[in-house]
Amino acid sequence: MTFASISLEHKQQVLDELRQIKQQFAAKNWFPGTSGNLSMRVGDFSPEEFHFAITASGKDKSKSTPEDFLFVDKNGQAVETTSLKPSAETLIHCEIYRLTGCGAVFHVHTVFNNVISEWFGEQGAVPAQGIELIKAFNIWEENAPVSIPVLPNFAHIPSIAELVPDVLDARIPGILLRGHGIYAWGQDAFEAKKHLEAFEFIFEYLYHSILLKNSVPQVTLDGRR
Ligand SMILES: CSCCC(=O)C(=O)COP(=O)(O)O
Ligand SMILES: [Zn+2]
16 A cells, blocks of 8 residues: 555544644653654555654654654655654654554653663563553453563664564563663554553552562561561
8 A cells, every 4th residue: 555545534534643642641741851752554554565654753742733743654764755854763663563563653751661661671571460450451361470571772773673573572562661661552542542551550550569569578477577
């Protein structure tokens, strides 16, 4: 499917949805210091050809302007004449679309995802168990353990993108970058948002639970420490 053959109406719908989600995430303070990027696929997916709308690089994502998004191809190259630059992290989006065929990819920097990615960075994954919200990932097995991959953070984005295939887990719709932020995706924007919110809940839960475990003396049932 060529970019030109995708209807203008569909492209506009995607931009409208992205704009709404950007405002909702900005209201949660999920784009501090111009960080974060959002994308949504337009048209059909095939690994050989796909297109998506993505946030322009370096913008204040809490503001809405006519210059917030542009369309790119599977290599992250703009498909229309524009002065806008796609997100510096577009190649990571490209790799996630290529490997999953998903419909939307959202990336945010939060204090909780940064702290947790650092805490578990050395072991390469964040373990979580017994948290009801993993049902948001469509995991219904009782007390199922999940493991959220953590990749090292490099200034050279292609070096991060090339590690994505090694850690991507079909059951877990997200990857953390150590000391940087999270990428979450889904078959559409609704699902990607649901996944991102569930990840952030899990990170916040783990943050508090690790802090409690390390600060409250562990008392056994017979009163011994
Ligand atoms: C200012 S945060 C550093 C870049 C980054 O990690 C990010 O998410 C935003 O980059 P973009 O090019 O998408 O604005
Ligand atoms: Zn980032």
